[in-house]
Amino acid sequence: MKLRPLMITLALLTPAVSPVPAAAADGSYSATIRRTEYGIPHITAKDYGGLGFGYGYAFAQDNLCTLASWVVTLRGERSRYFGPKAESDDPVRPVANLASDVYYKSVAGSGVVRRLLARPAPVGPSDELRRLVDGYVAGYNRYLEDTGVANLPDPRCRGKAWVGPITATDMWNNLLDLDRMVSSSSLKEAIAGIAEPEGPPEDKRPQPKPAAGSNAWALGRQATRGGGGMVLADPHFPWQGIRRFYQVQLTIPGVLDVSGGSLYGTPVVQIGHNAKVAWAHTVSHAQRFTVYRLALAGGHSYLVDGRAEPMGEQEVEVALPDGTVSGHTLLTSRYGPVLAVGQTDEAAYALADANAANLRAADEWLAMARAGSLDELRTAQGTYQGMPFVHTLATDVSGTAYFADTSVVPHVTDEEAKRCAKPSPVPGLDAYVLDGSTSSCLWGRDDDAVVPGIFGPGNQPRLIRADYVANSNNTYWMTNPAKPLTGYPQAYGETGTDLEPRPRVSLDMIAQRLSGADGLGAPGFTLETLQDTVHGKRNLTFELMRDDLLKLCRTHRSSSGPGADVREACRTLRKWNGRATLDGEGAVLWREFFTRLGRPTKPGEPVFSPWRVPFDPARPLTTPSGLKSDDPAVRQALADAVRYFQSNRIPLTLTPGQAQSYSSIPIPGCTEGEGCFDRVRTGGPLGADGRYPEVNTGSSFMMAVELTKDGPRTRTVLTYSLSANPASPHHTDQTALFSRSGWVTERFTAAEIAADPHLETVTVHGGH
Known part of the structure; x- marks a missing residue:
């Protein structure tokens, strides 16, 4: 049915009281969109349908092209518009369009979404979620109809034949695909029986694919100086495509008021907070x-x-x-x-x-957003049991810290x-x-599981503390070193294994802040010291290997290879402070040396371990450590790195600010393997021009929130900014802020929003 005419009201200022639009006379949807600095939308409506309508309309203003392209993917129509051999727009694991189309056509043909929509909650969607989805679709389509495909502000899809209205089925398919992201959807070629297309030899090199990761801390009353709870969210999701976060506040007065990061094309907040509860997620390595x-x-x-x-x-x-x-x-x-x-x-x-028929996650996030306490958040998780592949870390005003792997795991x-x-x-x-x-x-069943074949809450790893819980994609066992978790099914992950450098530096950052050894003042976290800690840019592998590296430099003045005098490199690394800041001279040199350490010295040989002290399960926070400075493979790796710089006339003092960028904006940070907390990932190796391909993965929606009795205090930064449209004023504005380690002071209350001098308000009405 054709949508009725849209009514828009513009205002430069709004009253301090949160507006609650009445039902429009010409239609059943009504919402107010208030945008504060950096274009961040705050959507208010009197019901779920109106809230979805306002959200869909606002999102389409900023990112219609990204969702329009993804809808083509979900419908299995990429080959028709872009050719069967071209690469799909899946940001996590792109495949040939034909493989993508066969997979998504098979999902649609299976009828799984239709069957789930016929089920009542919690297995099927709740009435509230159904209204949100219907409203979101209507809002997106309303914006598209009013603007016209030929007049879209984003040049990437302006006038394109593949752009058109979306349906509720598209939205449900997107929610299902998100839940399948690390299971069926990551195995499209194996399911479709279509391999990667043939390409020229230069395309045969292993290509780094964006991978989801994350850091998250929930700090309890014993770790915070104010005695309340604090959460750090630092998801590491792709910087391109449908798995980007969109920052939004969603409000139905007296019913819902949640702010945070919402993945593109979903009508709920995945990582965020309300007035009393805050939560974050990290990708779990449990079986899916x-x-x-x-x-x-x-x-x-x-x-x-x-x-x-x-x-x-x-x-x-x-x-x-x-x-x-x-x-x-x-x-x-x-x-x-x-x-x-x-x-x-x-x-x-x-x-x-296990996620083949999971639409429960969206309802779980919606129920978590309404929670007034940590107990209510836990009840929401127990009711829906839909977290597809993530741990949950949360806290509330009382300062209780909570960790659980409530994700969907096959009962084996x-x-x-x-x-x-x-x-x-x-x-x-x-x-x-x-x-x-x-x-x-066959998979077993727990009596407390909402559907057969998965582990129920009674079997899930969880920990409640007054000090803190933390995770950086390590398994659950070192959530808090003072209370190692063991005894859970191995389907949730191994215990007693090497933590890897990023989880180690995460736990060390917390320990140093709690002892005051980090130089940031008195022990304990404040919102300000949390911000400073997160942006420290420490490189743990350099810290652990520095002394042995300098010993190598003193012992071996140069390599036997031609043109590989390492003396200048040693001077550069000796001066470097081990921080991957924009001006960190030595940070890129260390990366190039360290990444060469992990390569086999000869074809067919096992990966070389450069650690002098191997991992010891009894000392998981301090091992492995040191560098095998006497090993010829280590000396060769340093010589090879230096030779690459010298042969390409790249200065050994090359900095992250010179070598890595996003949309021409320099990006600080270092990589996963180096042990960097807010890591980055680029599209390939260092080029002969001294530059990496563009950053494609890393810290995405960063949120530091302190819950107080007077309300939340929150700082955020959306690293790639609000809009994927290159013509938008909000395409890179937060990226520039992130580049200099800045934060946005969140406006949560109606008074805070109204006080913004940049405030713009739009009231939208429309029909079904």
């Missing part, structure tokens, strides 16, 4: 799926308990640019899709995804994993491979 080995019984059938079961067949057709259709037949099993890898005459393999006990284990069909596959020929290897 298992692979079942099918014992083939001839034809398209397989054995279960000695009886043959026929495979299902799904026909998928993908439209091509020339008007023809590419047809594909996919096989399915009782476990899930049959993979196109590892098949032999005797066996095939099927994917069983340690005993079952051992008893049912089969060889993996794909080397390096990080998942259980189980025997599919016996029903005794």
Whole structure:
């Protein structure tokens, strides 16, 4: 049905009282959009439909092209518009468009979304979420209709044939795909049976793919100087595409008032706070799926308990640019899709995804946003059990710190994993491979689980403290070193393993702040010292190896290789303070040396470990440490790094500010492997021009919030800024702020919003 005319009211100032628009006379949707500095929208409505309408309208103003492109992806139509061999717009793991289209057509054809929409909450969406989604779609379409495809402000999709209205089905498919992001959706080629397209030799080098990560701290009353709770959120998500965060405040007076980061195309806040509760997430390394080995019984059938079961067949057709259709037949099993890898005459393999039918996450985030205490947040998580792949760290005004891996994990006990284990069909596959020929290897069920086949809350790792909980994508066991967590199913991750440098530096940053050893003043966290701690730019591997490196420099004045005199490099590294700041002379040189340390010295040899002191499970916070300064491989790595700089006339004092950028703005920081807290990732290695490809992953929506009895005090920065539109004034304004380690002072209350001299207010009304 055609939308009714839009009514817009503009004002430069609003009263201190939060506006609550009445229902519009010409339609059922009504919302007020107030934008403060950096374009940050604050959406207010009297009901969920209106709130979704205002959010969809505001988001379309800033990022319509990104969502429009993703809708083409979700509909399996990329080959038609962009060609079957071009790379898809998946920011986490792009594949050929044809593989992407076959996968998404198969998801749509499976009917999973239709079945979930027919279910009541908590398995199906709540009425509130349904109204949010419908309103969001109407708001997005209202903006598109009023503006017109030919007049869109973003040149990336202006006038393009693939831009059009979206539907609620598109939104539900996006929410499902988010929940499947690290499971089915990351295995599109294996499901579709389409490999990467052939390319020229120069394209055959391993290409770094953006990967999701995160840091998060929940600080309790014993760790904060004010006695309340504090949260640091530092998700490391892609800087391009649909998995970017959008900063927003969503308000229904007396019902909901939440502010934070919301992933593109979703109508809820994933990381944020209200007046009394704050939370963050980090990506968990728990199992999300298992692979079942099918014992083939001839034809398209397989054995279960000695009886043959026929495979299902799904026909998928993908439209091509020339008007023809590419047809594909996919096989399915009782476990899930049959993979196109590892098949032999005797066996095939099927994917069983614990998030295959999970739409519960959005309702869980919505319920968390309404929570008035940590207990209510925990109740929300227990009700929906929909967190797809993340830990949760949270606190409230009382100063209680909470950690839990409430994510969706297939119910495979340690005993079952051992008893049912089969060889993996794909080397390096990080998942259980189980025997599919016996029903005794099916997933189990907990009585407290909301759906069968997953672990319930009683089996989930969790910790409640008065001091702190922290995670940087390490497993749960070192959430707080004073209380190691053990005894949970290995499906949630291993214990007693190497923490890796980034989690180690995270825990050390907290320890130094609590002791006052970091030079930031009296012990304990304030909002200001939390901000300073986060932007310290420490490089832990340099700190741990510096003394041995300088010993190497004193002992070996130069390498035997031609043109590899390391004396100047040693002087540069000796002067460097170990901080990856914009002006850190030595930071890039160290990265190039350190990354060479992990490479095999010869083809076929194992990865070389440069640590002088190996990891000791009894000393997880202090090992591994040191550098094997006497090892020829270490000296060779330094010589090779120096030779690369010298042969390309790159100064050894090259700084992060000179070498890495985003949209021409210099970006500080260093990489995951180096042990950097707010890490960055670039699109490839250091070029001969002394520059890395553009930063594509790293700190994204950073939030530091202090919960007080007088309300929240919050600082944020959206590293890549609010709008992906290169023509928008908010395309890089926060990026420039992030570059100089700045923060935005959040405006949360109506009075704070009204006091902004940059305030712009728009009231929008529309119909179904």
